[in-house]
Amino acid sequence: MKRTTQHIDYSDDAVRIARYAKALSHPVRLTILKLLSNQSCCFTTDLVDVLPLAQSTISQHLKELKDSGLIQGEINPPKIKYCINQEKWEEAKALFEVLFSKDFTKIKIT
Amino acid sequence: MKRTTQHIDYSDDAVRIARYAKALSHPVRLTILKLLSNQSCCFTTDLVDVLPLAQSTISQHLKELKDSGLIQGEINPPKIKYCINQEKWEEAKALFEVLFSKDFTKIKIT
DNA sequence: AAAACTAATCGTATATTTGCGATATACAAA
């Protein structure tokens, strides 16, 4: 997109909420997160079996979730076991709690 | 995008969480929501004054927030007063609470 | 060493998002 206006510096909180929200903004990724929650962890193979999407597509969604921090992959040759990253998950939970609380009026956004 | 695979029917909850998350996935929209929270309501003019973005761009973000249901506009000639839609806001809050709770393993996604 | 399996990445196509300026629309004020 055109970026003719000055860059806006948002607060860390705003950037983090936005990033987590984006990770959560696709039903497939919610499905993956639910599967990981259900089984505590799971292999990509299992996801590919369950979801009606190409392996490459699922891999892309996993990458996005990984980039957001919400999940982590553990190498378990020859497979990779994905789990929810509890620390980040709790952070996201806390951030959304603030967002939906009265304290939202106080948090720094820009 | 190519849609060669079958359409996936996600649950209402999944679709709603994803939609709310998408609305929250941009720092500008978080900023707008914070401003509305702070002042309970506010006119577009005020937003245009505060944010370093073109009026048309802000209007677009307002439209997205409106479409998500999180805000509503009240005509107040010649201006439009935007407010947070408390009902939908509470719904979003509840959905994210479930998402981050143990009950997430139980909610229907697909 | 060869074959099989797992997962990531590449290249490509299309859709959507984000931004802008310009224009349209609707109402209020002069």
Added chain:
DNA sequence: TTTGTATATCGCAAATATACGATTAGTTTT
């Protein structure tokens, strides 16, 4: 009625997202 103010929408451009199949890379098994 003309002018001004407020907001939405249009048309465009660039970036990002979403999907696929094909290929690559790394392990494991045979």
